[in-house]
Amino acid sequence: MIHPARVFREVIKHLFRKPATCAYPFEKAKIMPDFRGRIDFDSSKCIGCQMCVRACPSKAIEIPLSKVQPPAPAQIEGQPPVPAKKKFDCIMKLDHCVYCAQCVEVCPKKALIMTQDFELAHVDRKELRRHYT
Ligand code: SF4
Ligand code: SF4
Numbered sequence: 001m002i003h004p005a006r007v008f009r010e011v012i013k014h015l016f017r018k019p020a021t022c023a024y025p026f027e028k029a030k031i032m033p034d035f036r037g038r039i040d041f042d043s044s045k046c047i048g049c050q051m052c053v054r055a056c057p058s059k060a061i062e063i064p065l066s067k068v069q070p071p072a073p074a075q076i077e078g079q080p081p082v083p084a085k086k087k088f089d090c091i092m093k094l095d096h097c098v099y100c101a102q103c104v105e106v107c108p109k110k111a112l113i114m115t116q117d118f119e120l121a122h123v124d125r126k127e128l129r130r131h132y133t
Contacts, residue, residue, distance in 0.1 A: 040114075043087060045109040056103050061090065061103055063088050
């Protein structure tokens with residue numbers, strides 16, 4: 001049998017301790033530095049190599065050519081024309097992604113960035129398909 005004095009001591013001890021849980025969503029959540037959240041995309045760095053698409057275990061990422069392509073740079077006299085740099089978009093299916101960061105690690109141009117954004121829940125599944133341009 002547990003002695004009442006021991007129970008009382010425990011109650012008093014826990015009354016003055018910090019709570020083990022946090023009051024999220026009423027308070028801002030504390031995020032660990034290495035937390036892996038939503039992947040962001042920097043189109044200006046992407047070369048369309050598709051390495052991220054091949055590395056993704058969940059088929060959560062697509063890198064299509066952008067509908068609007070930048071114009072070719074003006075030709076310098078006496079020099080061959082320089083072809084325009086192709087522009088790529090990124091389609092990220094947040095409901096397929098497992099946040100493993102393999103795409104971020106394989107990207108040779110650091111065009112994919114892991115953020116700490118974790119508040120991604122949505123009632124409309126279509127909203128979980130992000131199209132970065
Ligand atoms: S974090 Fe993982 S699952 Fe998500 S898109 Fe990148 S490789 Fe795919
Ligand atoms: S790995 Fe990087 S550079 Fe290659 S297609 Fe993916 S985002 Fe673009």
